[in-house]
Amino acid sequence: MAFTVHPPTHTRWLSDADIHASTDLTGKTALVTGATSGLGRSCAAALARRGARVMLGVRNVEAGARIAAAIEAETGCAPGTVTVGLPLDLASNESVRSFAKDVVGKCPRLDLLVNNAGVNFVPKAFTPEGVGVIAQVNFLGPAALTRALEAPILAAAAHAGVANVVHVSSVTHRYASIPSVARFLTQWDAGSYAATKLANVLFAYxxxxxxxxxxxxxxxxxxxxxxSNLWDNDRVFSSPPMRAILGLTYAPPEDGVAAVVTASLAPFHEATKRKGGRDGDGDGDGDGDAATRLRFYARGLFASRLVAGCAPGLRDELNDGVAQSASWHLNYYAWGIATLAVSMLDWPVRACSRGRFAGRTAEVRSSPASYDEATACELWEKAGAAAGRVARGKEMLVG
Ligand SMILES: NC(=O)c1ccc[n+]([C@@H]2O[C@H](COP(=O)([O-])OP(=O)(O)OC[C@H]3O[C@@H](n4cnc5c(N)ncnc54)[C@H](OP(=O)(O)O)[C@@H]3O)[C@@H](O)[C@H]2O)c1
Incomplete structure (x- = not known):
């Protein structure tokens, strides 16, 4: 299959307030995973506020029901607007398939899927299929869910002209590589979280x-x-002094979710503008390339040239090298520390700047490794196998 990749050659800034306020999701159905806390909860509330019917994909359905009621109360939506289905445990393909089957039965059209749930710093463990739990929860489970929901997603697109699937990745994808998909799924090393976040981008594309x-x-x-709770499992990040530092320097989920909500709403916003007769793809830049342009969104310092422009060298070296070599570790931790420094500056800079960095999300170039078509295809097939869509031997889940 021949693919055309159109990475953005420039940074395109979008106004969060403009997109959030002018996009109406009335009549649309959204599914947000990992909605019991952090970004997922804030995202579900933001979508309900825009008029969407929102399903929460959560493993703890009691907690999910409490969150659904709380979101309805705080957004003033009608009871039954925010719902919880079967438990969704992304660590289990069986759970993903049962959950998806239930959604397909209840919901003929799914306009928006936000693959948000994720973990970091979890104890090393493997699924019965031999997949590392971090790769399973952060990549394979969400990707299998997406493939299992193909029918309602395509039905929504056919009905309304547009549907959207959003994958919550991370800046760490910029210093990750996936030289081998089988290795990525079945091995677990220091770079595994970052690799899952690169897999999210490859799968999105x-x-x-x-x-x-x-x-x-x-x-x-x-x-x-x-x-957020993401840091709770790490000894250093969850220590009282580090918690205090993160509390002061990291954005609260209600602020941090802005880029996720903008990524979720942008295609619907563009579709509305298109109906108004403006510009080929409705985004105002006259390029008319919505069907082929691939999108990666970031905010603040994470969208700056400093971050979005300087990872390629590392990626090449990692791809050519052995993941566990001393130079790999040196590079990996150097980039990790640099990222941590940017992380601690971003929210304070945005909070103070009000101008250039506040209230705007940018469409930026993702890491060059994101455009690896062969790896992207292979990840797609693995997700299909996990979703039960592909049964042929050559596309078995692992190996
Ligand atoms: N926080 C950051 O600085 C940051 C930065 C970059 C990217 N991200 C990404 O943002 C996403 C959301 O993270 P967050 O910061 O909002 O963290 P969070 O508050 O810990 O939320 C994670 C969510 O994922 C759910 N989850 C975990 N394991 C699951 C499983 N096996 N099956 C189903 N759901 C599961 C959790 O559910 P339970 O309540 O049941 O545990 C929770 O709802 C993640 O993909 C993360 O990688 C976060």
Whole structure:
């Protein structure tokens, strides 16, 4: 299959307030995973506020029901606007398939899927299929969910002209590489979290390439540095002094979610503008390339040239090298520390700047490794196998 990749050659700034306020999701259905806390909860509330019917994909359905009621109360939506289905445990393909089957039965059209749930710093463990839990929860489970929901997503796109699948990635994807998909799924090393976040971007792009012509948009988004439960499992990050530092320097989820919400709403916003007769793809830049342009969103310092422009050298070296070599570790930790420094500056800089960095999300170039078509195809096939869509031997889940 031949793909056309159009990475943005420039940074395109979008006004969060403009997109959020002018996009109406009334009559649309959205599914947000990992909605019990952090970004997922804030995203679900933001979408309900814009008029969407929102399903929460959560593993703890009691907690999910409490969150659904709280979101309805704080947004003033009608009871039953925010709902919880079967438990969704992304660590289990069986759970993903049961959850998706239930959604397909209840919901003929799914306009927006936000693959947000994710983990970091979890104890090393493997699924019965031999997949590392971090790769399973952060990549394979969400990707399998997307593939299992193909019918309602394509139906929504056919009905309304557009549907959207958003993958919450991270700045760490910029210093990751996936030299081998089998190794990525079955091995677990210091770079595994970053590799899962690169896999999210590769899958977003594959999704866009496979389904783009049918009206499905897919984007990956770097939310920035958020003070959430994500850090709870790490000894250093969860220590009282570090918690205090993160509390002061990392954005609260309500602020951090802005880029995720902008990525979620942008295609619907563009579709509304298109109906108004403006510009080829409705984004105001006159390029008319919505069906083929691949999107990666970031905010603040994470969208700056400093971050978005300087990872390629590292990626090449990692791709050519052995993941566990001393130079790999040196590079990996150097980039990790640099990222941590940017993370701690971003929210304070945005909070103070009010101008250049506040209230805007940018569409930026993602890491060059994101455009690796062969790896993207392979990840797509693995997700299909996990979703039960592909049973042929050569596309078995692992190996
Ligand atoms: N925080 C940051 O600075 C940051 C930066 C870059 C990217 N991100 C990404 O943003 C996303 C959301 O993270 P967050 O910061 O909002 O963290 P969070 O508050 O810890 O939220 C994570 C969510 O994922 C859910 N989850 C975990 N394991 C799951 C599983 N096996 N099945 C289903 N759901 C599961 C959690 O559910 P439970 O309540 O049941 O545990 C929770 O709702 C993640 O993908 C993360 O990688 C975060």
């Amino acid at each position: 594959e999704c866009h390439r496979r389904w783009g012509a049918q009206g499905v948009r897919s984007a990956a988004v770097d939310p920035g540095a958020i003070y």
